[in-house]
Amino acid sequence: MNSSEKKSLQITACKIRMDAVTGVFHAKSGHPGGSLSAADLLAYLYFKEMKVNPENPSDPDRDRFVLSKGHCCPGLYGALAERGFFSPEEMKTLRHIGSMLQGHPNMNDTPGVDMSTGSLGQGISAACGMAMAAKMDGKAYRVYSILGDGEIEEGQVWEAAMFAAHNKLDNLCLVVDSNGLQIDGPVEEVAGPAPIDEKFHAFGFDVQVIDGHDFDAIDAAFAHARTVKGKPSVIIAKTVKGKDVSFMENQVGWHGTAPNAEQYETAMNDLNKVLAGLEAE
């Protein structure tokens, strides 16, 4: 990946963060922390990795994406908006009555959303079903799914992991957005799924652990995942919850809280500074 491509992705990720924060601010509720931690991964998926077409969101040959940690849809909606599936202005309707942007993803309401999710642990199973369908039909599309590191405490995640490996779903690439925090506190203090990498390895996955904010690392990891044959892939992305908003970074309390007007202004200032820095380079 050359430097201009990398900068373009960084700028896109920053815009996704702005969209996410704007949506949550206008909704007066929602989940900013995990949306911000996953923004770089979403930018990479929608602007580099996946074959999708905003003009034809239901193209049967498109790559699929399932946001298994559905509560982080402000981030997903930001990515879809930036990619052209709908206007970024829609973000202001998030969680409002009649909005196409529900509090958790609804595949029937929102162009570009491939699966309705929100109840944790379920998206990964649907992603397995999609990958299975591709295999049965001899189709080349790939299936991607982002999970939370808290989400993997759900038993269904491991049922699905077993299924993916048993069925050799090498067209399935999972990403664990490992930001280390869940609602009740640090993941390791609440239920402790560590070592995540060893668990997925034991379940038969190709495992990579990367810095989820480093686009070179993200690029290399997805490129490697494409070469894996005979087993599914997982990329464990170490991330910062609330990334790039000063007062949200690594704060448990910003899992599912909306900023007030003053906080929103600070957040947008923080993100505008990041954007200005990128554009000045």
Place this chain on the structure above:
Amino acid sequence: MAEMVKIATRESFGNAIAEFADQYPDVVVLDADLAAATKTGIFKKAHPDRFIDCGIAECNMVGVAAGLAACGKIPFAASFAMFSAGRAFEQVRNSVGYPHLNVKIVGSHAGISVGEDGATHQCCEDIGLMRTIPGMVILNPADHYEMRAAVKAAIEYNGPVYLRLGRLAVESVNNNDDYTFEIGKGITLRDGSDITVIATGLLVGEAVKAADALKNEGISVRVIDMHTIKPIDREIILKAAKETGKIVTAEEHNVIGGLGDAVASVLSEECPTPLVKIGVNDEFGYSGPAVDLLKQFGLCASHIEEVVKKTLGK
């Protein structure tokens, strides 16, 4: 008349889905380590490349089915009713019901006629659970011929369906040549004017036996085979209420949440009519031979006869 056969509806299901597979190439079948019991094994043998054994992981199975449906397949996800509708309820609700995906949830070994396995496997709550999911169609066929027709209808219907199968062999009652099956349309198997028995699943055959016996005693009993619990056939219920004045429902399910409640809801809203519900009276089952259990729980022709007479004051 088609041949009268005595066969379990699970067996009819397994044969039907295997037979229809060529005609409907998008049909795929999933099971959770119970293929021999649910009879999806028949499909597996005929179409191994379209069969997915998910192992003992019903919640994942339902999610996988949702993903398959999102990519154009018509998945039938089968397990015992206790597990496909019970254990995986929330997956059915959120991954299938909410997105209205074209998944068919198959609940085999429903009711207490599972028999010897006992209470943990005797699901008498599945209809209630599935009824509360918006947009879910619930089919509970009475016999071999109805199951075949229901499987075809479920394939052709685009949306979530819950299909209930029984373990015990049942005599066919729908073997007449002009039999037609339509989702949401009950079938009048016996006409009558004194009272109506609305039955579903295994109890349909028992209701017919009861009606035929009562006829000899001069009691005219209408029998309705309500193969679709949701959407319920309001028209046939109201017509029966107006013409016969009294209704008895019969089902192998808890009297809370099942057919009886669905009928009661229609009657109380549109035509208040005396109603007696025959079913499992809000209790757990226990181990024993299926036929004996059904007698003990009053899920048999002789008990229907008693209830009908009592309701008529005879």
